[in-house]
Amino acid sequence: MGKAKGAFRLTSLDAEAERLGLHATMALADARAMIPRLVVVEEDKAADAALLCAVADWCDCYTPLVALDGEDGLLLDISGCTHLFGGEAALGRDCLLRLKRQGFTLRAAIAGTARTAWGVARYGRGGIVPPGGESEALWPLPTAALGLEAARQHGLARMGLTHIADLETRPRAPLAARFGRDLLDRLDQAFGRLPQALSPRRPLPECMAERRFAEPLAHEAGIRSALTGLGESLAGMLEARGEGARLFEASFFRSDGAVRRLGIETGMPLRDPAAVDRLFALKLDALVDPLDPGFGFDLIRLSAGVTEPFAVDQGTLAASGKEEPDEAAAERALTEVADAIAARIGPDRVRRFLAQDSHDPERAALAVPALRHGELARLGFSPDWPAPSAAPERPLRLLSRPEPIEVLAEIPDGPPTRFRWRRVLHEVAKAEGPERIAAEWWATTGRIAPTRDYFRVEEPGGRRFWLYRDGLYGREAAHPPWFMHGLFA
Template sequence: MTASFASLAPSAGRRILALRLPLLSIDRVRRKGSPAGQPADAPLVAVARIDNALRIVALDERATAAGLARRMALASARAIHPVLAVVEADPAADAALLERIADWCDRFTPLVALDPPSGLLLDVTGAAHLAGGERPLLDRVRAGLTAQGFHVQAALAGTAAAARALAAFADGTIAAPGREAEAVAGLPVGALGLDAETAGGLSRAGLKTIGAVAERTRHELAARFGAGLLARLDEALGRGERPITPRLPVPDYTAERRFAEPVATEDIIRDTLAGLAATLAGMMERRAEGARRVEASFFRADGAVRRLAVETGRPTRDPALLDRLFRERLEALADPLDPGFGFDLIRLAALRADPLDPAPATFDGREQEEGDVAALADRLAARLGPRRVLRFLPQDSHVPEASERLAPAQRSAAAPGWPTAAEPGEPPRRPLRLFSRPEPVEAIAEVPDGPPVRFVWRRAVHRVMRAEGPERIAMEWWRSTEGLPTRDYFRVEDQDGRRFWLYRDGIYGRETAAPRWYVQGLFG
């Protein structure tokens, strides 16, 4: 089955699927097997140092059944249940695992947001029909995570706050659109995620449920508990909305193909990418746009996700070009694409699309030549990486070493060109090859301000047969507080026909009594 989305921006009538993994830390340890040196059948707890004491921050069902609780001191827990399996809490590992779970959830929607420390929010607006409806979608997500060894609670509603509250206190609930207030009315006020002071104040006022709080007047609630409570309440009741922040950039265009049976053969994978590229091209053609960055996502049946991206110097919607770039990218992988037990979903997304304006054709073929160079840069970047394919760009400076800079070739396709020669066929006044740093030479000149007649460079003596110049270049005093000397550049040719670009650093008698000479580039 192939699905495509021309626009993935959230729309009215949003539907949010909230996932809560209450035993994330414990599940992470269990998936690796029993902790080394710990009893296999003992209650498992994770501890961290809090208030100068080891306290429980996560515990499994057996530990809860034994009477243990979060923030309990480990010494007190062992007094209640002497035999415990104890591991040190690792928040960084938990966060990394939550990221991997979010990667797996991307197969259902690209709009996945983290809800730390152990939750996720999925914007499934307009995507539930791909799974057969909201209930099949919720059940499928829950079953997939359970099969991977996670305890999961899930709920679906029109706002993130309502979905989050239902997931925590009414697992499996699907609130009908516009009926969030009814769905959350019976939940405890703790479902609002309030601070301890506000929650305690509501409890002392006899307001135990969200419905009871909603029955009080807004003026009364604001006067006693502040506007923050009203905002949380409105979000939970579906009256207000706080947009979620997807963890990954929202693509401009997306096309995907799901497989009833996971695929692993290279030919099927490449054919699928080619077909998805054609689908993307058709979508972009309708809006006169072309892709600049395209990402392929491969979702493995075991939950792992691999992503590969290619960039183009110019907007394109040529399926053949995208197919060729991904082939180059796949062939150049140092870590080959491992299908494992196979991919059950392959997605192609245009992360960046720009207007595609057809350039006017030129009679001299210059446009075709530039297009060929751009296509070559795209292929090299796909194989070597975009940061390894560079080009020189002119800069607004007459100082040679500051007159150009290196930039990624693909991102500088529309950069201004180099100045052309004043007369056709005129030889270059500056060499194409410049040294990273000018190299000192020992030079002898007939007159102080004239060209050299002989110079020594790299221990070799060069006699000057011809010389042109000088080209006087004053340093850019407005960019430096140092008094940099003026340079006089000469193009010289030695007895063997080799041509050099030398300069004298400083004007004799005005700036220095002993000017120094440097060679900065070579002609030919």
């Protein structure tokens, strides 16, 4: 029961309560007056929604096209799937039997249109509507079987139109003028004259491979072996399509209805079954909540969610006859390392830098998830990095914030000869610079920041630092402050 219109009302009933004359939206006081010993439980919409989503996840074992239908129903598009279960009748029996074993009371219908199946399941006796049998199944049903709101049902009833047969035999133009075109659209959807879109709750995979087991599979070795075999099957499908996958998902359907999903992402298109198997092994080993088979898995599925064209690159050969490493090979090797780390700790925790079109040190690079680095670079979100030199001109990593330092220089606008940073005095053996960087006035609002003069300095022990003077001496500041911005490796 729940609170509605200022009173506690019944929201759901079991079969015994309906047999005794109770109905949904009935006031709780009236219901207790009829049945003093009525047992009621306060509704929990969040828990009900979570349970419905869990059942929808489990129904993925029949078809990936599963949509939520309100707060208490599901719509499954089983087109092209029934032969895997021995036909529509066998699939329906199997689904109903398994859900009843899980403690659910339900009614199901199979029909050629979603609107017909919905109406027959909720307002009819359920079952299978044969092709061409929509009229026989729908005509005796009330107009509510079209999913109409209460106001339109009441308006139709006042005109004596209480059943779908009454609507189907009336002229269409007056009905549309009085009750809206949507009424006729619902009729046409029910009888198959107008298509009805179904919105799956989960995105459809590009391709998938699955294996069902006569006896539930509970041993870890068997589970990993099945996953390896599915990887080989999926690799064959991807090869036939000339594609590789960037997102793989393994779904484990337990015999008690629970579903566990594990996903891995890759930085480049992948279809090598050994590599996919290795990444899933890393994922399984790193799980905080281990994969619990319970009484065993009835079904294991491996799907490719995101695919891209897979280009087979031919490596170059040096004059010596040995394979010569190139930039593409180095990029692939780095991507494989990032994939392996991401499989263990998560894709958003592994990052790479994208070069940016800016000379400002804070804006010269952007940290992005490593698995999206190649995609963003190919789309032109990153210019080329400067050509590498013998000694880097800037440190690879900067301090999170420049830290103030005390500097002694021979002349005010010259390089430092010594500096104090974090209470430690450093002597300067060599200094290079300045690298003068002016503020990007076109990207600045308000006051323009002072010009910076950067110096690369090295102490006698070999440690190298990146310092800057904040402001031009005599023009922007009388005594420009100095800051430490980074350290060279």
